[in-house]
Amino acid sequence: MSGLDSLKKTYKELLAVYNRQRGEQNRLLQQKSELEKRLQEVRQEIECLEKVSLLLLEAARHAREQGRRQVEFMVSQALQFVFGGDLEFKVVVEEKRERPEAEFYVCSTYGGDFKVETTPQDARGGGVVDVISLALRLALIHALRPQVKGPVVLDEPAKHVSVEFSPQVAQFLKSASQSLGRQIIMVSHNQHLADMADTAYLVEMQQGKSRIRRIC
Numbered sequence: 001m002s003g004l005d006s007l008k009k010t011y012k013e014l015l016a017v018y019n020r021q022r023g024e025q026n027r028l029l030q031q032k033s034e035l036e037k038r039l040q041e042v043r044q045e046i047e048c049l050e051k052v053s054l055l056l057l058e059a060a061r062h063a064r065e066q067g068r069r070q071v072e073f074m075v076s077q078a079l080q081f082v083f084g085g086d087l088e089f090k091v092v093v094e095e096k097r098e099r100p101e102a103e104f105y106v107c108s109t110y111g112g113d114f115k116v117e118t119t120p121q122d123a124r125g126g127g128v129v130d131v132i133s134l135a136l137r138l139a140l141i142h143a144l145r146p147q148v149k150g151p152v153v154l155d156e157p158a159k160h161v162s163v164e165f166s167p168q169v170a171q172f173l174k175s176a177s178q179s180l181g182r183q184i185i186m187v188s189h190n191q192h193l194a195d196m197a198d199t200a201y202l203v204e205m206q207q208g209k210s211r212i213r214r215i216c
Contacts (some may be wrong), residue, residue, distance in 0.1 A: 075139065156186075166190055
């Protein structure tokens with residue numbers, strides 16, 4: 001083979017390699033263009049999702065704030081109804097470990113303008129805790145969506161409330177039943193609560209058997 005033929009052969013081989021690599025380059029450029037386009041689409045999707053996330057967070061904060069105010073109002077009304085005075089219920093919501101947590105406080109005013117915040121456990125004993133617990137249950141049932149139907153069942157409600165405040169607790173439950181449109185069924189040893197009922201039954205143990213009779 002002459003030198004010219006050898007050069008022609010080499011040229012053809014190099015041309016074939018060039019064409020293959022040029023084709024590969026074009027394929028990679030096309031792939032790059034498609035990936036860049038997809039990357040831009042993903043960035044736009046991320047931006048949209050971030051905006052939606054912020055919107056949902058703001059909506060959740062708004063709903064949480066509305067719920068907080070409603071609970072504060074209902075429980076404060078219950079405390080003032082039972083104990084009188086200027087007792088207020090306060091809910092403080094804080095973000096802890098990336099989730100909201102609520103702390104409860106009872107606010108009292110002394111001397112006209114001196115306000116004291118304490119936890120329910122430290123505010124005038126267990127009676128306050130009982131009334132708060134009772135009011136929170138009723139507030140939660142009222143606020144739930146979809147609405148939970150049926151009666152409210154209570155076992156020894158406000159059992160730590162002193163005798164002097166028992167009539168107010170009974171009246172509060174009566175008013176709550178009427179305003180919420182819910183029947184309240186309870187088990188209680190408190191005579192004031194029994195007297196406030198529309199229908200009451202007395203359960204007595206006689207010779208090892210429970211005897212039930214209607215008393216009103």
